[in-house]
Amino acid sequence: MEVNDYNFDGFTDFAAFHSDDGMGVYTIYQIFIFNPKTKNFEALQFPTNFNPKCDMFCDVKVDKTKQTLSSSCRGGAKTHTDIWKFDPTKKLILSKTESY
Structure with missing residues (x-):
């Protein structure tokens, strides 16, 4: 378990994570966002209307300064982030993908 403000709204959220089922290379996150209106935590849905290189939240890092979440994975000989x-409406969108 990890506690953080994943959507940068000032409320504490949390994530549960585990090693992937393959070779244990990644840490896969399921993120729960606090909804102050309902006072409940809601699972952050992985957006399907974008074309990310990673197909789930892997090895998540939070950048509070840039207010971004990064998810990193490998594909072949490359690492993708x-x-x-x-x-502004608090919908999660893919800003960019970096591969090296």
Whole structure:
């Protein structure tokens, strides 16, 4: 378990994570965002209307200064990092993908 403000709204959220079922290379996150209106935590849905390189939240890092979440994975000989941010309506959008 990890506690953080994943959507940068000032409320504490949390994530549960585990090693992937393959070779244990990644840490896969399921993120729960606090909804102050309902006073409940809601699972952050992985957006399907974008084309990220990682197909789930892996090895998540939070950048509070840039207000982004990064998810990193490997594909073949490359490492990919999807950079996610929240739009003004607090919807998660893919900002960019970096591969090296």
